[in-house]
Amino acid sequence: MKKIFLLPLSIFCLKSFAQIYKGNTLFGGNFSFNIQQSNLFLQSNTNSNLQPFIQFAYKNNRTVGFGLDLGYNTSKSGNGQLKNRQFYIGPSVQFTQYHPLKGNFGWLLQEAVGYGYSKNRNESGNVETSGSNSSISGTVSPGVYFAAGDKKQWLLQATVGNVGLVYSKNSEDFENWSFSTSLFQYYRFGFAYIFRK
Numbered sequence: 001m002k003k004i005f006l007l008p009l010s011i012f013c014l015k016s017f018a019q020i021y022k023g024n025t026l027f028g029g030n031f032s033f034n035i036q037q038s039n040l041f042l043q044s045n046t047n048s049n050l051q052p053f054i055q056f057a058y059k060n061n062r063t064v065g066f067g068l069d070l071g072y073n074t075s076k077s078g079n080g081q082l083k084n085r086q087f088y089i090g091p092s093v094q095f096t097q098y099h100p101l102k103g104n105f106g107w108l109l110q111e112a113v114g115y116g117y118s119k120n121r122n123e124s125g126n127v128e129t130s131g132s133n134s135s136i137s138g139t140v141s142p143g144v145y146f147a148a149g150d151k152k153q154w155l156l157q158a159t160v161g162n163v164g165l166v167y168s169k170n171s172e173d174f175e176n177w178s179f180s181t182s183l184f185q186y187y188r189f190g191f192a193y194i195f196r197k
Helices: 002-015
Strands: 025-038 043-059 062-077 082-102 105-124 127-148 154-159 163-170 175-181 188-195
Touching (some): 025 154, 043 082, 043 188, 062 105, 105 154
Antiparallel strands (some): 025 043, 025 188, 043 062, 062 082, 127 154
C-alpha cells in the first residue's frame, strides 16, 4: 500500500523539476531537410527549412518567444519537364511548455501562430509562370528534448510534426481553409542555449 502511494508522488516530483527557470532566455534554431524520389512517377522533391528563435521564460518550464521560418523547396516531375521552385519566409509567436521526465530527458509541447509568405516559379518546357501565396496558421507541435552540458545549459530537441489550421490566399485571390496533420511524418531537429540570470 505504501508503494502504491509513493509512486504517484515520485512521478509528480519528477515532472515538477524545473530545468528552465523564470527569467531565463533561450536562443537557438531548428532545421530540417528532406529528399523524396519516385521512379514510378518520375518525380523528385527537395525541401530545406531553417528556423532561428528566441524564447523568454515567464515562469518555470514555460516560455514565450519569436521564430522566423526560412524555407526553400524544389520539385521536378515528368522526367524534369515540369519544375517548381519555392521560397518561404514566416515569422511566428510561440508558446512552449517543457515537461521534464527523468534525468536530462523530457517532452515539450509548442503552440505557434504565424504569418507566411511564399514566392514560387513554375517551368513547363519553355513556359515560365510565377506566383505568390500568403497564409496565417495556428499549429501545435509535440516533441522531446535532452538537457546537455555541465549546467544543463544546452537543450537538444526534436519535434515530430504538428497539427494545424491554415488560411491561405494566393496571388490570384483564391482563398482556402485547411486542417492538416503531419504527426510522425515530418521531423525537425534543433538546439537552444539557456542564458541564466
